[in-house]
Amino acid sequence: MSITEDIADKLAQEAIAAAEKLGDDTLIAEVAKVIGAGSTTTQEAFMTSIRVRIAEKRARKFIQDQVARGPKDPGRGPMELGSKPILDAPDEGAAH
DSSP: OOHHHHHHHHHHHHHHHHHHHHTOTTHHHHHHHHHHHHOHHHHHHHHHHHHHHHHHHHHHHHHHHHHHHOOSSTTSOOOOTTOSGGGSOOOTTOOO
16 A cells, blocks of 8 residues: 555544544544545545445444344255355356
C-alpha cells in the first residue's frame, strides 16, 4: 500500500473503534470532513477503508450467524467446496 492508503486505513480502524465505543455513527463522517479539508485523496482512501472494513465486519457476522444456525439440510453432511455450479467455471457448451 502507499503511504496515503496506510495512513487512511489506520485512521479508518481508529475511527470505527471510536465510533463503536462512543455509540456515535456520525463520527466517521466528521473525521472524513477533517481529512478532506487537508487532502481529498486521503479522504477518498479513508472512506474506501471504512467501507471495506465495515463490509468485512458484516460479512464475518453473517458467516458466524449462518454457522451457528447449522446446515440448511440437517441430514446432509459437510460438502466439498466447488461441488456446486456457482463455484465452478461454466462449461463452454452448457446451456444458460
